[in-house]
Amino acid sequence: MRRIRMIVAYDGTDYCGWQIQPNGMTIEEVLNEKLKKLTGEDIHVIGASRTDSGVHARGNVAVFDTESPIPPERMAYALNQKLPEDIVIVRSDEVPEDWHPRYQHDVRKTYEYHIYNAPVMDPLKRRYSTFVSFPLDVEQMRQGAAYLTGEHDFASFCNVRTNVESTVRKVEELEIRQSGRDITIRITGSGFLYNMVRIIAGTLIRAGRGFYTPEKVKEILEARERTEAGVTAPPEGLVLVEIRYGAQNMQSSEVHRR
Amino acid sequence: MRRIRMIVAYDGTDYCGWQIQPNGMTIEEVLNEKLKKLTGEDIHVIGASRTDSGVHARGNVAVFDTESPIPPERMAYALNQKLPEDIVIVRSDEVPEDWHPRYQHDVRKTYEYHIYNAPVMDPLKRRYSTFVSFPLDVEQMRQGAAYLTGEHDFASFCNVRTNVESTVRKVEELEIRQSGRDITIRITGSGFLYNMVRIIAGTLIRAGRGFYTPEKVKEILEARERTEAGVTAPPEGLVLVEIRYGAQNMQSSEVHRR
Numbered sequence: 001m002r003r004i005r006m007i008v009a010y011d012g013t014d015y016c017g018w019q020i021q022p023n024g025m026t027i028e029e030v031l032n033e034k035l036k037k038l039t040g041e042d043i044h045v046i047g048a049s050r051t052d053s054g055v056h057a058r059g060n061v062a063v064f065d066t067e068s069p070i071p072p073e074r075m076a077y078a079l080n081q082k083l084p085e086d087i088v089i090v091r092s093d094e095v096p097e098d099w100h101p102r103y104q105h106d107v108r109k110t111y112e113y114h115i116y117n118a119p120v121m122d123p124l125k126r127r128y129s130t131f132v133s134f135p136l137d138v139e140q141m142r143q144g145a146a147y148l149t150g151e152h153d154f155a156s157f158c159n160v161r162t163n164v165e166s167t168v169r170k171v172e173e174l175e176i177r178q179s180g181r182d183i184t185i186r187i188t189g190s191g192f193l194y195n196m197v198r199i200i201a202g203t204l205i206r207a208g209r210g211f212y213t214p215e216k217v218k219e220i221l222e223a224r225e226r227t228e229a230g231v232t233a234p235p236e237g238l239v240l241v242e243i244r245y246g247a248q249n250m251q252s253s254e255v256h257r258r
Numbered sequence: 259m260r261r262i263r264m265i266v267a268y269d270g271t272d273y274c275g276w277q278i279q280p281n282g283m284t285i286e287e288v289l290n291e292k293l294k295k296l297t298g299e300d301i302h303v304i305g306a307s308r309t310d311s312g313v314h315a316r317g318n319v320a321v322f323d324t325e326s327p328i329p330p331e332r333m334a335y336a337l338n339q340k341l342p343e344d345i346v347i348v349r350s351d352e353v354p355e356d357w358h359p360r361y362q363h364d365v366r367k368t369y370e371y372h373i374y375n376a377p378v379m380d381p382l383k384r385r386y387s388t389f390v391s392f393p394l395d396v397e398q399m400r401q402g403a404a405y406l407t408g409e410h411d412f413a414s415f416c417n418v419r420t421n422v423e424s425t426v427r428k429v430e431e432l433e434i435r436q437s438g439r440d441i442t443i444r445i446t447g448s449g450f451l452y453n454m455v456r457i458i459a460g461t462l463i464r465a466g467r468g469f470y471t472p473e474k475v476k477e478i479l480e481a482r483e484r485t486e487a488g489v490t491a492p493p494e495g496l497v498l499v500e501i502r503y504g505a506q507n508m509q510s511s512e513v514h515r516r
Contacts, residue, residue, distance in 0.1 A: 009378075009380060009381050009382070010381050011381040011382055011384070056381075056382055058380065058382065076378075080378075085379070085381065085384055086381045086384070087381060088378055088379055088380070088381050089378075090378050091378075120267075120334075120338075120346055120347075120348050120349075121343070121346055122267060122316065122346070123267050123268055123269040123314075123343065123344045123345060123346050124267070124269055124314055124316065124386055124497070126269070126343055126344070127385070128382055239382070
């Protein structure tokens, strides 16, 4: 038995998120089904990040155990032949059999939240950006964002449904880039609370509109109360860009899909 | 009776092109149907560019005649309330009743052809870029493209199904931009032959692969024979970016969709 690790990219538009659930198709379900077709085994993948319905990924990570003779590095190519075109295995390798994608020290995750800020929506951006029609002041957004970097109690930026021991997290980088009408919030940290990135995005959009002063973002953080922050921004703007595992990143080069 | 002009943007992925046809939904059909709902009249839009199945637009132009009391500049907003989210009216205005979007002097059209050049496809790019997995040499593509600017007989870059009086066209600008793994061929001219931009893209991709020397592009042009050029590149990479009508461009500012 070998444990195979995969970097998984997907367009989340047509999926009910990562995790298997009764009411719709999920990324996890498609991977299990196609791996069964490929190997003949009952395979259950374990994902690093159980992304929500409609959220995208360029670099989610998953593992599974198999007796298949397919070489670990070739698994990406073999599986891509069976997957629909909105799910792609970027690469694959072998890891120790106790390696778990959610229980590792020294993990860094990077997300991007994409906003299209223009008077009218561009239909070519609608699947991967959130449309904001009122003009956003990016400098105000940056000033508000500055209060969120570092280690803080992010209780105000955590969905109330969450049941976690601690709501303290460390945001290592939080950068806002503008290119024409595209605004990207890029955020890196060791871990995020449930809906944290989307609540930060919703709050910074309010700061960009002028509804909040940058200092209000600091007050929201200090209040440790979800009701203080802005709305959870919609899922289509969010992409899980990368998960880095300290010394245990993948070394193999990318495989070719075709 | 007034003639209304619209700038139309669409994600062509799920449409059988612009022009009404029996075997699938088209942009023209959706616009006629939604305009009928909006005005109660039997409306037939006339498009500037009858884009092919799967081709996108940020700036196609269409006109229609109506007795509707909706102010011409508000027509965009009103129609957007009824359109599916993959078709957006960017703006609207009134033009003289004999103004026709296809029969104007001093027209310039700009297209972009988008290529994603990487070992593995990015599922977030697949709808709007053509995937090329073998490395492309952009400098070779640029050298080949240089032979195509200016006025030439583009018979080699014209689908054989075309029945036009002359295959001479003038390419005013042909630029190739690279940003990471994204390569964009941007081309502007007064008019293009059927499939001309996609055959140019297919030919320049061959030059980028090293299948053609840049000088081979010149030979293909001079041969005036469709069979000499590269394959027609797929539709998903193509976007009609803009149509400019000399002095008769739209002056009104963009409307708000919501």
